[in-house]
Amino acid sequence: MLVQMKQIRKCYGEGDSLIAALDGVDLSLDQGEFVAIEGSSGSGKSTLLQILGCLDRADSGTYHLNERDVQSLSGSEMARIRNETIGFVFQSFHLLGDRDALANVSLPLEYRRSAPPTVSPTQVLERVGLADRITHKPSQLSGGERQRVAIARALVKEPALLLCDEPTGNLDSASGHQILSLLSELREELNTTLVLVTHDPEVAARADRVLSMKDGQWI
Amino acid sequence: MRGLPGPIRNSVLSIVRHPLRSFLVVLTFALGLASVVAIVGTIEGGRRTISHDLEALGTDLVAVINPLKLGSLSIGVRTEGRPLEQADVTSIQQQLQGVTDSVSPIRIDLGLSSTQRGTMRHTIIATIPEFISVLRPGMLAGRFLQHQDRWPTDDSDETPAAIDEALAVILFGDPVTAIGQKVRCIRDGRGFNARILGVVKDPLLLRQYMSAFDSTSSARSIPARRLQFLNLYLPWRQNQDQPQLLLVDAPGIDDVEEIVVRLEKIIAREKLGVFLHVQKTWTSVVLDIIDRFSGLGHFIWILDLVVVLILTGTISLLAIDESLEEVALRRAEGATVLEVVLPVLMEGMWLSLAAMVPGILIGKLILQQGIEPVLGWSSWLPPRMIVGTCFGLLMTGILGSMLPALRVAKLDPAAVLGGRRDL
Numbered sequence: 036m037l038v039q040m041k042q043i044r045k046c047y048g049e050g051d052s053l054i055a056a057l058d059g060v061d062l063s064l065d066q067g068e069f070v071a072i073e074g075s076s077g078s079g080k081s082t083l084l085q086i087l088g089c090l091d092r093a094d095s096g097t098y099h100l101n102e103r104d105v106q107s108l109s110g111s112e113m114a115r116i117r118n119e120t121i122g123f124v125f126q127s128f129h130l131l132g133d134r135d136a137l138a139n140v141s142l143p144l145e146y147r148r149s150a151p152p153t154v155s156p157t158q159v160l161e162r163v164g165l166a167d168r169i170t171h172k173p174s175q176l177s178g179g180e181r182q183r184v185a186i187a188r189a190l191v192k193e194p195a196l197l198l199c200d201e202p203t204g205n206l207d208s209a210s211g212h213q214i215l216s217l218l219s220e221l222r223e224e225l226n227t228t229l230v231l232v233t234h235d236p237e238v239a240a241r242a243d244r245v246l247s248m249k250d251g252q253w254i
Numbered sequence: 255m256r257g258l259p260g261p262i263r264n265s266v267l268s269i270v271r272h273p274l275r276s277f278l279v280v281l282t283f284a285l286g287l288a289s290v291v292a293i294v295g296t297i298e299g300g301r302r303t304i305s306h307d308l309e310a311l312g313t314d315l316v317a318v319i320n321p322l323k324l325g326s327l328s329i330g331v332r333t334e335g336r337p338l339e340q341a342d343v344t345s346i347q348q349q350l351q352g353v354t355d356s357v358s359p360i361r362i363d364l365g366l367s368s369t370q371r372g373t374m375r376h377t378i379i380a381t382i383p384e385f386i387s388v389l390r391p392g393m394l395a396g397r398f399l400q401h402q403d404r405w406p407t408d409d410s411d412e413t414p415a416a417i418d419e420a421l422a423v424i425l426f427g428d429p430v431t432a433i434g435q436k437v438r439c440i441r442d443g444r445g446f447n448a449r450i451l452g453v454v455k456d457p458l459l460l461r462q463y464m465s466a467f468d469s470t471s472s473a474r475s476i477p478a479r480r481l482q483f484l485n486l487y488l489p490w491r492q493n494q495d496q497p498q499l500l501l502v503d504a505p506g507i508d509d510v511e512e513i514v515v516r517l518e519k520i521i522a523r524e525k526l527g528v529f530l531h532v533q534k535t536w537t538s539v540v541l542d543i544i545d546r547f548s549g550l551g552h553f554i555w556i557l558d559l560v561v562v563l564i565l566t567g568t569i570s571l572l573a574i575d576e577s578l579e580e581v582a583l584r585r586a587e588g589a590t591v592l593e594v595v596l597p598v599l600m601e602g603m604w605l606s607l608a609a610m611v612p613g614i615l616i617g618k619l620i621l622q623q624g625i626e627p628v629l630g631w632s633s634w635l636p637p638r639m640i641v642g643t644c645f646g647l648l649m650t651g652i653l654g655s656m657l658p659a660l661r662v663a664k665l666d667p668a669a670v671l672g673g674r675r676d677l
Contacts, residue, residue, distance in 0.1 A: 056390075058561050081672050090586060090668040111590045118588020125671055129583050133271055146588035200672070 036102075036194060037228050038064035038087065043096035045251075056082040057093070058251035066195065067226040069219070071242035073233055079251040080232045082202060087200045087230060088121050089113040101195065118146050122189030122197040122227075124218075126204040129187075130173040136160060136167045140187045145178055152193045159187040162218060179210030183217065192223060195253045197222070199231045203238060215241055259598035268601050275573050276605060277331075279566050281611030283647060286562030290555040290643050291617025295633035296625050297551035301544050303631040308537045310386060314507045316514055318346070318500040319519070319529040335527035343497050346520060347530035353504050353513060354385035359497035365441040367448075367486060369425045376484040377443050380495050385487075391453060392638055396433040396452030403451070403489050409457060412436060415448035416487040419455045424484075429453045439486065448486065452653025504642060509536045538651045555643070559650050564624050566654035570602060574658035581662050591663050598659040599652055610644050 038218050040052040040062040064070060074080045077092040082131055085091040086098065089105060098105040101120065101155050108116070124241045154162075163183040171179055182202060189197055199218065205236030215238060232240060237247045247254045256265070269276045320338045322489040340359070347357045358381050365378035386398040396416075403414035415437075425437060430451045439448050500533035502517065506512045514532055521528060574581075581594050 085668040085672065086585070090671070091666075111592075114585070114588050114590045114593075115584060121673075123586050128673055129579060131580055131583070142584070143587040145264075146584070146590075146593060192588075 037066045037068075037100065037229070038062060039097075040087075043083070043086060043093045043098060044094050045079075045086060045091070055251050057086070059096070060248075060253065062087075064230065066197075066228055067222070069222055069229045069231070069241070069243045070233045071233060071239035071245045072248060073236065073239045073245060074248035075234060078248040080209040080248050082251075083233050083248070084198050084200055085231065087196070088123060089116050091117070100205075114146070115148060118143055118192065119149055120192075120195050122192055122194035124182070124185050124189050124197070124199040124202045124209070126201040128173070128185045128205070129190045130181055130184055132173050135170045135172050136165060136176070136184045136187075139173070139184055140191050142188060142190045147192075152191060154191065154193065156191050159191045160184070161203065162190075162221075163187045171250075173174050177210070178206050179213055180221060182206060182210070186214070186217065186221070194227060197227045197229045199229065201233055202209050202231065203233070203235070211238075260593060261600055263601035264597040265604060265664055267599060269604060270531060270572065275569065278552070279602075279605045279611045280612075282562060282565050282569070283606050283651065284613040286565075286650070287584055287609060287613025287643065287647050288559060288616035288620060290589050290646075291635065291640075291652075292557050292620040293551055293555045293558065293616055293636060294626060294639050294643065295617065295635045296629065298636055298639060299550055299621075299626075299631055299633035300629065301548055302634045304544055305541060308540060310521040312503070313534045313537050314510055314518060315388065315533040316502040316504065316510060317529075317533070318502070318517060318526075319531055320498050321330075321527060321529070332529050333367040333521055333524035333527055335521070338497055338500060338526055339493075340493065340497060342524060342526065343500055344430070346500060346502075346517070349645050350513065350516060351500065353378060353505075353509065353516070355387040355503040356501075358382050358385040358501045358503070359495070360385075360499040360501055361490070361495045362498050363441050365439055365486065367439045369435070369437050371427060374421065374424050374484070376486060378486045378488060380488045382490045385501070388501065393455045394452050395455070396431065396450070397546060398452050398454070399487060399489050405491055409446060411609070412447045412449040414451050416452040416454055417450050418483040418485045419453050419526045421484040421486065422450070422453050426450075427561075437486075441488075454483070454485075470552070485604055486603060507534060514672060534581070556646075559646050562647075563650045563654050566602070566605075567653070567657055569657045570598075570655055571661070574598065574661055578662075578665060578670055581665055582667035585665070585667035586671055594665075595659045595663050598662055599655045602651040602655030603609075606647050607628070614640065614644075 038058060043057050043060040043062070044055065045057040046053050048054050058079075060079075060083060062083070072080045072083065082091070086093050087107075088253075089100075092106065096106075100116065105113070105116070129143070137156055137160065140160055144151065144156070157169065160166060163186055165180060165183050165187065168176060168180060168184075171180075173184070173241060176184065186202075197218075202216055202218070206214060218231070219241060221227065221235075229242075231238070233239055264436055318338060321332055343357070343359045350357055360381040363378045363380075364375065366373060366375055368374075381399070383399050383401055383403070384395070389398065394416075398416050399414060407412055417425075417432060417437075419429045422432040432453055432455075435450050437448050437450065441447055502513060504513050510532060514530070517530060520526075521530065584594055584625040585591075618633075618635075626633055
């Protein structure tokens with residue numbers, strides 16, 4: 036079991052304006068599993084993804100990742116987990132505009148504290164089909180290519196858990212299909228656990244398991 | 255660049271990638287440092303010049319002054335009693351024999367001297383040859399009055415005299431050519447001829463700045479001439495000249511206290527009504543006032559650095575807003591808080607370091623081209639002040655980065671990357 040979450044609760048605001056973004060959520064993920072989380076805007080799926088990705092902490096509940104109790108980790112230990120175990124793909128790509136594709140993909144390796152990964156940034160870029168775009172800056176790439184760079188940046192860490200927050204949300208239909216196919220292929224190749232947040236049922240249908248969320252709870 | 259530790263590399267890259275912003279910050283630092291250098295250089299230079307001038311006047315001198323005022327400046331507190339007379343001079347000379355370099359009676363008159371170059375009103379000082387001990391080495395060209403130099407019995411003969419350099423310039427043009435020259439003088443309503451034996455150099459060395467002083471003084475309605483030494487020195491006439499002042503020259507500054515104690519006893523015993531002026535005390539009072547002025551200067555330059563701090567802090571704070579997404583991404587990819595904060599602090603540090611040499615050079619240029627010609631004294635930057643100012647600027651650079659660094663430290667990467675950017 037890669038991920039084991041029990042009774043995760045996360046609230047924002049205080050007093051009368053207190054809102055429970057997650058309200059007692061349980062989640063278990065196996066290694067290599069492809070899970071889609073769907074739900075409307077504000078349902079809590081992105082909050083769950085942030086807690087899964089160690090970008091945020093739950094107010095209560097337990098979260099074990101690779102059998103480590105994430106809730107008890109320090110800030111720098113969580114940073115290390117983000118660097119070595121978790122890959123992120125965002126809807127808005129979040130590429131550094133003044134750096135080329137290779138520099139963007141190399142970014143996580145700047146903070147690598149353990150042994151370097153077995154694949155190089157160049158090899159990962161070649162794998163996502165951008166061998167001829169290595170020196171291109173984001174402004175010189177199409178939307179689909181930018182998302183490929185973002186995927187390469189996530190995969191260069193060889194993560195056990197790949198978290199994608201609406202990765203096709205900013206892409207046209209054709210590019211979106213290509214990105215989803217690429218993610219599926221890579222998940223099988225690398226045996227990575229893939230969690231994909233979407234509100235598109237067609238995208239969710241590609242997953243092994245689909246979880247729906249509303250008002251911070253599974254439905 | 256790849257071999258550098260992450261925070262150093264990222265801070266340098268941030269500077270290189272934002273050349274205009276970096277240039278503006280360096281310019282702000284450099285101009286701030288330049289103004290600090292100009293303020294400190296002016297104050298320290300003035301302090302040093304005034305100290306030097308005061309010391310040049312002789313801190314080891316004690317004057318016993320007959321009741322009179324010099325200009326508008328009253329000197330000391332007058333004791334009750336009779337005025338100083340010639341017999342007192344001889345008595346004091348005998349009582350202080352061996353503990354002083356000289357005890358010289360002085361008579362001061364306003365006089366008039368004429369040469370072919372013109373006529374000049376000035377002071378005439380009658381004193382004894384021992385007065386030479388007051389003059390520092392190198393202050394005399396030719397020779398001073400000696401015991402064989404006396405007033406002639408025949409009025410048509412020449413009286414031996416020494417002359418101050420500034421007066422020699424006015425009367426003869428070149429002070430070097432004054433030696434051996436004759437000058438027609440009037441003192442106390444009586445005319446006589448004087449022959450110049452020696453030229454006394456200006457102890458304050460003000461003359462080299464006189465043109466600047468003239469313009470500055472005129473602008474402030476201060477008679478520039480009062481800053482010059484314009485004396486003609488004549489032999490003392492025993493039994494004729496009455497001492498207006500007795501100048502006691504101590505061997506060293508540490509001997510002044512003992513001499514003052516002895517003089518006070520003599521004054522009390524003889525019931526003399528005089529002013530006792532101790533140059534060392536007066537100098538220390540003036541230097542104390544200047545030190546207070548220096549303190550004010552330090553306050554001004556600290557205020558200057560605070561303004562630089564606010565300016566660069568504002569620039570950095572605005573700049574960090576542009577970089578928040580990158581910071582959030584770095585945090586998501588595994589950077590610790592320290593790893594994103596350090597480059598921000600280091601960037602401020604590098605930029606302040608880069609501004610140091612240009613800042614000092616601009617400051618020195620302002621001093622040399624703008625301030626020195628107007629004020630008329632040489633600026634001076636004590637090494638400890640340069641080091642202190644540079645350290646202050648370095649701290650300003652780091653402090654100016656503190657707010658942006660704090661912003662980075664408190665950044666919630668999830669909020670920024672998830673689009674919930676309410677900062």
